[in-house]
Amino acid sequence: QVQLVESGGTLVKPGGSLRLSCAASGFTFSANYMVWIRQAPGKGLEWVSHISSSGNTIYYADPVKGRFTVSRDNTKNSLFLQMNSLRAEDTAMYYCARILGGGNGGADYWGQGTLVTVSS
């Protein structure tokens, strides 16, 4: 069965860096677009970034552009989110999800999330 497991979330100071990972199993990882979505405490869903199946095409939300970098390793069925210059407003649960079809599809499988807290 399809599984997505995020890791790497923790408490970090403002200005710090963090690398999130998402381990995928149960499907052909290299065939799917993948996406990072976050949710601040008590708030709605916010798209962060998505990456094409090959990794050649990447898009970022404006609040994270220039600070976050998404990547994938199709040989290890893994998705990553490098987060630099972290701010208090980056505090959120971070989910990775699989996108159906091409980049316009819905996200049909989600991990359980990893919590990032940015605080001094």
Add this chain to the structure above:
Amino acid sequence: SYVVTQSPSVSVAPGQTASITCVGNNIGGKTVHWYQQKAGQAPVLVVYDDSDRPSGIPDRFSGSNPGPNSGSTATLTITRVEAGDEADYYCQVRDSNTEHILFGGGTKLTVL
């Protein structure tokens, strides 16, 4: 940039029909997906590509979207509402100009 708007809350009695709307300029020209998120859980896709249901989603859940240039409101309809349907519901589209993915602010469904 493109924006989609949802009403903050909808209340319905058990057995009745809930309609949750997603409003955006010419949303009929876009593909809409809908998610259900129960408290403390990850979101679940309940409708994709405007009106398709993933396997395992009951046919009580349905989506509609007017065609291109035919309206500004997409709708998620839940018939025969049950207590277990109480959750936050989010619509999602893609801005074809920027390729950015956009979520509505979410609608909290309360089952009375």
